[in-house]
Amino acid sequence: xxxxxxxxxxxxxxxxxxxxxxxxxxxxxxFIILRVLPGDPVYFxxxxxxxxxxxxxxxxxxxxxxxxxxxYVSYLMGVFRGDLGKSxxxxxxxxxxxxxHLPITIELATCGLFVAAFLGISFGTFAAYKSKSWFxxxxxxxxxIAYTMPVFWFGMILQILFAIQFRVLPATGILDxxxxxxxxxxxxxxxxxxxxxxxxxxDHVARLILPSITLGxxxxxxxxxxxxxxxxxxxxxxYVRAARARGIKERVILFKYALKNSLIPVITLLGMNFAxxxxxxxxxxxxFSIPGMGSLLVNSxxxxxxPLVQGIIVVYALLISIVTLIIDIIYAYIDPRIRL
Amino acid sequence: xxxxEIRKILRTNEGKLMxxxxxxxxxxxxxxxxxxxxIPYDPSKTTPDILQPPSLxxxxxxxxxxxxxxxxxxxxxxxxxxxALLGALVSLPLGVLLGEISGYLGGKxxxxxxxxxxxxxxxxxxxxxxxxxxxxxxxxxxxxxAVSTVFVPTYFRVTRGHVLSIKxxxxxxxxxxxxxxxVSILLKDIFPNTIASIFAIFSVNTAWGILIEAGLSFLGxxxxxxxxxxxxxxxxxxxxxxxxxxxxxxxxxxxxxxASLGFTFFGQGIQRILSPERR
Amino acid sequence: MKLLDxxxxxxxxxxxxxxxxxVDGVSLSLxxxxxxxxxxxxxxxxxxxxxxxxxxxxxxxxxxxxxxxYNGIDLLSLSDEEVRKLRGKEIAMIFQNPxxxxxxxxxxxxxxxxxxxxxxxxDEREAVEKTEEILGKVGIPKNRIxxxxxxxxxxxKQRIMIALALLLNxxxxxxxxxxxxxxxxIQAKTLELLRNLKEExxxxxxxxxxxxGVVFEESDRIAVMYAGHIIEIAKNTELYDKPLxxxxxxxxxxxxTVTPEEQKLNYIxxxxxxxxxxxxxxxxxxxxxxxxxxxxxxxPKTATVGREHIVKCHLY
Numbered sequence: 001x002x003x004x005x006x007x008x009x010x011x012x013x014x015x016x017x018x019x020x021x022x023x024x025x026x027x028x029x030x031f032i033i034l035r036v037l038p039g040d041p042v043y044f045x046x047x048x049x050x051x052x053x054x055x056x057x058x059x060x061x062x063x064x065x066x067x068x069x070x071x072y073v074s075y076l077m078g079v080f081r082g083d084l085g086k087s088x089x090x091x092x093x094x095x096x097x098x099x100x101h102l103p104i105t106i107e108l109a110t111c112g113l114f115v116a117a118f119l120g121i122s123f124g125t126f127a128a129y130k131s132k133s134w135f136x137x138x139x140x141x142x143x144x145i146a147y148t149m150p151v152f153w154f155g156m157i158l159q160i161l162f163a164i165q166f167r168v169l170p171a172t173g174i175l176d177x178x179x180x181x182x183x184x185x186x187x188x189x190x191x192x193x194x195x196x197x198x199x200x201x202x203d204h205v206a207r208l209i210l211p212s213i214t215l216g217x218x219x220x221x222x223x224x225x226x227x228x229x230x231x232x233x234x235x236x237x238x239y240v241r242a243a244r245a246r247g248i249k250e251r252v253i254l255f256k257y258a259l260k261n262s263l264i265p266v267i268t269l270l271g272m273n274f275a276x277x278x279x280x281x282x283x284x285x286x287x288f289s290i291p292g293m294g295s296l297l298v299n300s301x302x303x304x305x306x307p308l309v310q311g312i313i314v315v316y317a318l319l320i321s322i323v324t325l326i327i328d329i330i331y332a333y334i335d336p337r338i339r340l
Numbered sequence: 341x342x343x344x345e346i347r348k349i350l351r352t353n354e355g356k357l358m359x360x361x362x363x364x365x366x367x368x369x370x371x372x373x374x375x376x377x378x379i380p381y382d383p384s385k386t387t388p389d390i391l392q393p394p395s396l397x398x399x400x401x402x403x404x405x406x407x408x409x410x411x412x413x414x415x416x417x418x419x420x421x422x423x424a425l426l427g428a429l430v431s432l433p434l435g436v437l438l439g440e441i442s443g444y445l446g447g448k449x450x451x452x453x454x455x456x457x458x459x460x461x462x463x464x465x466x467x468x469x470x471x472x473x474x475x476x477x478x479x480x481x482x483x484x485x486a487v488s489t490v491f492v493p494t495y496f497r498v499t500r501g502h503v504l505s506i507k508x509x510x511x512x513x514x515x516x517x518x519x520x521x522x523v524s525i526l527l528k529d530i531f532p533n534t535i536a537s538i539f540a541i542f543s544v545n546t547a548w549g550i551l552i553e554a555g556l557s558f559l560g561x562x563x564x565x566x567x568x569x570x571x572x573x574x575x576x577x578x579x580x581x582x583x584x585x586x587x588x589x590x591x592x593x594x595x596x597x598x599a600s601l602g603f604t605f606f607g608q609g610i611q612r613i614l615s616p617e618r619r
Numbered sequence: 620m621k622l623l624d625x626x627x628x629x630x631x632x633x634x635x636x637x638x639x640x641x642v643d644g645v646s647l648s649l650x651x652x653x654x655x656x657x658x659x660x661x662x663x664x665x666x667x668x669x670x671x672x673x674x675x676x677x678x679x680x681x682x683x684x685x686x687x688x689y690n691g692i693d694l695l696s697l698s699d700e701e702v703r704k705l706r707g708k709e710i711a712m713i714f715q716n717p718x719x720x721x722x723x724x725x726x727x728x729x730x731x732x733x734x735x736x737x738x739x740x741x742d743e744r745e746a747v748e749k750t751e752e753i754l755g756k757v758g759i760p761k762n763r764i765x766x767x768x769x770x771x772x773x774x775x776k777q778r779i780m781i782a783l784a785l786l787l788n789x790x791x792x793x794x795x796x797x798x799x800x801x802x803x804x805i806q807a808k809t810l811e812l813l814r815n816l817k818e819e820x821x822x823x824x825x826x827x828x829x830x831x832g833v834v835f836e837e838s839d840r841i842a843v844m845y846a847g848h849i850i851e852i853a854k855n856t857e858l859y860d861k862p863l864x865x866x867x868x869x870x871x872x873x874x875x876t877v878t879p880e881e882q883k884l885n886y887i888x889x890x891x892x893x894x895x896x897x898x899x900x901x902x903x904x905x906x907x908x909x910x911x912x913x914x915x916x917x918x919p920k921t922a923t924v925g926r927e928h929i930v931k932c933h934l935y
Contacts, residue, residue, distance in 0.1 A: 025459040033471045033489075041475070132678070137353050144357075144608075148547055148600040150554050153574060153593030160586045171582060236677075238719040245673055245714075246734045246783060247706035257722055264724075272462070279466035283555055297467070298559055301474050313471055320462050335724065348635070 008332060015328045019321050024076075026317035031075055034310055036068065045088065045304050062306065084311035089303055094311035098293070102315070103186030104174065105292035108215065108284070109277050111208055113270065115216025116223055116277075121266070123220070124227025125259050131232055139228060146221030152283040155214035159287070162210060169210055172289040176203050211288045218280050219273050226269050230262035237261075264335050271327030275320060349613055358609020364602030372417040381408035383415040383568045391585050401587040403573070404580055409587065413595050416568040421599060423480055423563065424549030427487030428542050435495025436538060440531065442496070443503030454500070461493035469552050473561045483562045487549045498541050502534040536614055543607030547600040554596045570596045621688075622791060622823050623649040623672065628685030630664075630671050639894045641667040641680070643847035646921075649791070654817065654824040656838030656855075658831055658870075660891055664847045665827045666715075669793045672825075673712055674702050689791070708738045711784035715796035717776035721768040727754070727779055728764045731786060738787050749786070757782045757812060774805035778812065785816055792817070795827045810837060831870055835859060840927075843867050846891045846902040853928040863930040865907045901933065909934060 034041060042059050059065050063074065078084065084094035120143075127139035163171035174188060175181065179200045184191045189208070192201035234240065235258045243257055282294030289295070293312060300308040349355040371378065381398075387406035394401045400409035442453040460468070472486040515525050556562030557571025565572055570592040577588030630642040641664040649655050659665045670676050672687060674694060687694040689710065694702065706712075714720045721730060731750040732743065739746075751761050757778040768776060777797065784792050797813065798806040814837060817824050826837055834841055841858050843851045843866065851864040862868045889906040892898055901907070901914040914933050922935040 021455060022459045022462070025456050026463060029460060029463070030471065033468075033475060037472065037475050044475070140353065140357065144604055145597065145601065148551070148597065148604045150551055150558075150571075150574075150593055150596045150600075152555065152558050153589060153596065156574070156578075156581055156589050157593070160581060160590075164582060164584065164586075238714060238716060239722045241675060241677070242712075242714055242720040242780070242783075243722070244675055245706055245712040246737070247703050247708060248733065248737055249703065252733075252737075256725075261722070261724055275462055275464040278464040279555075282464075282466060282470070283558065286559060297470065301470070301561070309471075309474065313467065316464060316467055320464070324462060351635075 011332050012329055015325055019325050022324070023317065023321045026320065027076060027079060027314065028072075030310070030313050030317060031072055034313075035064070035071060035075075040064075041306055044306050079314055084314060085307035087300075087308045088305045089308075094308055097296070097308060098311060098315050099186065101291060101293050101296045104188065104290060105278075105281055105285070105294065107187050107189060108208070108211055108290060108292060109274075109281055111212035112215030112219060112277060112281070112284075115212050116219035116273070117270070119216060119220035120223025121227050121259075121263075124224040125231050125254065127224075127228045128231035128235065128258070129254055131228075136228075139224065143221045143224035143228070146217055146224065147219075148221075149218065151214060151218040151280045152287045154217065155211065155284055155287040158210045158214060170203075170207050171210075172207075174204055174207050174290055175200060179203055207288075211284050211290060214287070215277065215280050215284045219277055222269060222273055222276075223266060226266055227259075227262060230265060231258045234258040234261050264331065267334065268327060268331055271323055274323045274327075278316060278319070354609055354612045357605045358613075361602045361605025361607075361609060364598060365606055368417055368421065368599055368602060371414055372421055375414050375418055379408075379411040379414050381411045383407060383411040384566065391580065391588075393585075394587055400591040401585075403576060403588055409573070409591055412568040412573055413570065413592055416570045416573060416592065417595065417599070419480065419563055419567050419569045420550055420553060420571070420596070421546075423484050423553045423569070424487065424546045426481075426484035427549040427553070428491055428545040429488075430484060431488035431491040431545075432495055432538070432542060435492040436499045436531075436534070438492070439496040439499025440503055440534075443500035444507065444525075450500075453496070457493040457496045460489075461497070465490040465548070466552055466555050469556060470559070470561060473556055478561060478564045480563060480567070483553055483556055486556065486562075487552045490548070490552065491545045494541055494545055495538060498537050499534050502537055506533050536610065540607045540610035540614065543603050543610065545607075547603035547607065550596060550600045550603070620651050621648045622651045622653075622690060623647075623825075624686075624688040625668075625672070626686045626688070628668070628671060628687065629683040630667050630676055630680055631683050632680045634679055637895045640847050640897060641894055642671065643894075643897070645685075645844075645847075645849050647842055647849060647852070649823055649825060651790075651823055652821060653840060654826060654838045656834035656841040657825060657827045657844060658834045658841060659829065659844035661829055662894070663844045663891065664894070665844045666795050668844070669712070669795045669825065669827050672793060673706055673710060675706075675712075704738070707734055707784075707789065708787045709789050710791045710793065711787070711789040713777075713780050713784050713792065713794040713797045716800050717773055717780050718800070720780055721776060723768055726765050726767050727759070727771075730779070731783060734783060734786055753782045753786055754779070756785075756816065774801050774809060777801060777809055781809075781813060781816065785820060785822075788820060789822070791823045791825070793825045793827065796829070797826070798833065799828065799830065806833075813837075831873070843870070846897060847894055848902055848931060849929075850903065850931045851929065857925075857928055861928075863924060863928065863935060864903075864932050865909050865934075866903050 041062065042055055042064060045062075046054055046058050056065075063071055082095065084098075086092065087094060087097055090097070123139055123142070127136050130136060159171045162169045170176075179197075181188050181192045181197060181200050181204070182195045184194055188204050189201060192198075192204060231254075235254075240253055240257050243253055248257075278294075281292060282297060284290070285292045285294035286298055293315070297309065297312045300312065350359060385407065387402070389398070389402050390404055390406040392398055392402040392406075398408050398410065400413065402408055403412070438453055438457070442450045468490055469486040472489050473483060476482040476485060515528075520528075553562055553569070554571035554574070557569050558575050560575060563569035563572050565576070573592040574589045577585070577592070581589045625645060625647040628642055628645045629640070632639040632641055643664070645664075645668060647655075647668075657665050657668065667676060667680065671682055672689075672694070674682075676682060682695060685695075689705070694705075697705075725733075728747065728750060731753070732746045735741070735746040735749055736743070751764065754764065755761070759775060759778060759782065763771075771779065781797075794813065798809050801809060810833065813824075816822075826834065828834055835855060838855055840852065840854050842849050843858075843864065845866055851858070851862070851867050853861075858867065859871065862871050892902055892905065898904060898915075899918070900916045901910075901919050904910050904914045907914065911933065917933070919931050919933045921929055921931045923929050924935055
């Protein structure tokens with residue numbers, strides 16, 4: 001047992017070491033896009049018609065008059081010191097602004113993930129089990145539509161149907177204007193529960209339903225396809241045939257033998273889909289007026305708040321690296337073959 | 341590939357979906373090419389008939405400025421599809437070239453390039469495109485460039501994988517023994533074998549490009565308003581759709597879905613036919 | 620008393636290329652306590668025959684006609700659930716490749732306990748005890764009960780498969796090439812284990828293999844299969860001393876060499892016919908040195924020669 005856990009520990013450490021270059025590459029990429037591409041970030045803040053003096057002053061404030069490599073080093077140092085600068089508009093620390101919006105995106109992404117996993121795994125498994133019937137083809141089309149669909153449009157259609165036509169769910173926002181939630185963790189649903197504010201909790205959860213379905217259905221496409229093909233493959237494995245020959249029940253074979261074995265790669269896929277989920281959340285938050293990271297990004301672009309834009313994108317890179325790491329560790333934990 | 345083989349492929353479900361994708365693509369291309377001749381109204385001409393629901397006169401209704409939505413969607417196909425095609429095309433040479441170099445040379449260069457590409461691939465594509473679009477500014481060409489950054493890793497991956505798998509094959513070995521240079525082996529022997537796979541990725545990327553362009557335009561970072569693009573039309577409709585004018589966003593969205601579905605079915609069909617499991 | 624009686628069984632695969640007649644009119648019976656060897660080249664339909672007894676023929680295969688009686692029960696008339704209850708409990712199967720026959724994410728204990736609890740209503744502690752006992756019999760130490768399949772060697776995995784087959788005291792075991800993926804030394808040990816356990820448990824065994832040497836070593840009676848047909852059945856010594864069918868004769872000539880590699884060299888010239896479009900007459904016609912005009916057009920009937928010696932050839 002001790003050799004096993006030390007093997008796992010070694011694996012985790014090596015994974016953490018592998019994440020560092022990935023993070024560096026992403027940070028460099030962001031730097032290249034924001035500073036090196038032919039587009040002067042100064043004009044991002046001041047109008048080109050502004051006076052020479054103002055342009056120069058802004059350039060100096062942003063540190064853009066220094067040599068490129070110096071800018072690069074100070075940018076990296078800033079990120080690793082945890083200093084992302086100050087917002088141009090509100091003069092607040094970028095970290096603290098992000099800290100207010102990130103939990104909301106995390107909440108939405110988590111709910112979306114559950115919807116996606118539920119839809120994708122149940123449809124995919126059923127389609128594999130019934131692969132010879134019409135449901136197999138139907139599911140292939142459905143899953144392709146899910147990920148080739150403009151996610152913001154799907155959200156709007158859901159709003160038209162459930163908020164305007166049937167009037168069963170609210171269309172936008174995360175809380176009725178007459179209510180408020182005391183901030184503790186930053187996650188609205190959790191905070192409402194902790195403070196015992198049930199009215200706010202119910203209202204908030206009702207407003208989360210449509211955005212979660214929007215994001216979840218979008219992400220479910222990939223999961224559905226992979227579950228479908230993996231379960232189908234697993235059902236043809238020799239160990240499934242051997243289990244059938246032992247009289248193991250079909251239900252057990254489908255879930256314990258085929259599905260459980262198929263879920264390991266599906267979990268990796270969930271990790272890879274985290275990036276798509278962040279993309280999708282930008283659009284979903286915009287459609288549903290949810291004040292998360294995506295809305296913050298779009299708003300700060302329009303307000304030309306350059307340090308905030310850069311900070312948000314850096315935080316996205318950090319998130320991607322952390323989630324990649326977590327998925328790797330979960331993967332090692334589930335699959336006994338990797339531990340050795 | 342002979343006729344019998346094609347028939348066999350068309351009998352499978354994947355084959356049928358690929359054929360459906362092809363039909364969608366051909367139809368859309370015809371519509372886009374002959375757009376000026378088939379539109380019932382001028383797509384940018386404002387009229388007093390604002391926010392009219394779908395009727396025989398305006399099949400898809402009209403928008404807030406009284407413009408005919410059907411005409412706008414038909415005309416929009418030109419901009420939406422060509423932006424996506426351009427985006428998928430611009431990144432192709434770079435991705436393929438890097439993939440060939442990486443796969444063929446191997447070693448440290450391969451490791452470094454793969455790592456860079458994997459990292460870019462792991463980053464949210466829309467957010468990457470948003471960053472590029474933000475710096476470059478709105479516009480058709482800039483949007484295509486923003487879209488294209490996302491695709492470099494996809495071409496890289498498929499080319500590299502392909503090069504690795506055929507590098508060891510006999511005919512490449514033979515060419516090397518006969519003293520062919522690395523460059524000529526890459527160009528003459530390896531590249532032709534990867535074309536089909538790259539074409540499949542190109543098709544899937546175009547579908548993706550349509551979605552990214554639509555997303556950027558919807559956020560106001562893509563195609564600027566006077567041009568009719570599907571994403572921009574939905575952005576315009578944002579102010580009205582919750583007041584009961586559902587058609588303003590519904591039809592442009594369906595057009596986006598149809599186009600990206602067509603490219604995806606077609607591209608995935610090719611991918612699966614080429615996949616080693618089938619051979 | 621016959622434990623298993625297969626009557627004129629036809630199992631066809633309805634593939635995209637056409638109908639593959641893998642088992643095409645096979646009749647065969649097995650007595651209690653007997654070991655019956657089914658021998659033939661790969662692709663002759665012997666594995667399909669084994670699978671059809673458990674009704675495990677994979678898609679797009681179908682049992683087209685015929686009957687299979689087990690202890691007097693017509694297996695083909697049972698419901699899926701009734702057949703499932705027989706599997707493992709009455710009839711067990713051992714497959715060719717132990718490396719892929721165990722679920723990679725379940726440990727050994729889980730495999731065995733699950734099988735016990737599927738068929739018997741006992742508590743888990745008793746099931747674990749039973750598991751340890753049977754693993755002891757096949758020589759897997761107790762302390763490895765929580766290990767996963769990838770931690771065992773091929774020979775050990777096959778012994779675990781044997782334990783899984785014996786676990787519920789079935790009356791019949793169908794072993795499909797149980798040793799052909801193992802190396803020669805382990806092969807002999809595994810066969811010895813199987814033989815001893817068969818005696819101890821009073822089992823009946825169908826041993827499906829392409830290896831004539833193994834079949835002569837292990838079986839009481841032998842059925843020779845060729846291209847979807849059974850072409851000869853006889854007692855072990857009778858078949859060895861007096862093979863009737865030209866195919867059997869040629870095969871036996873190939874046996875007395877030392878290693879399997881040499882054995883292959885002595886094989887009969889030519890290839891078995893495609894089961895997609897089997898020839899109209901005798902299926903061995905193209906490779907047979909005694910072939911006559913009639914063999915080309917007319918399928919031979921089965922003839923009984925002497926005591927329990929059945930042959931399907933126009934010569935008899």
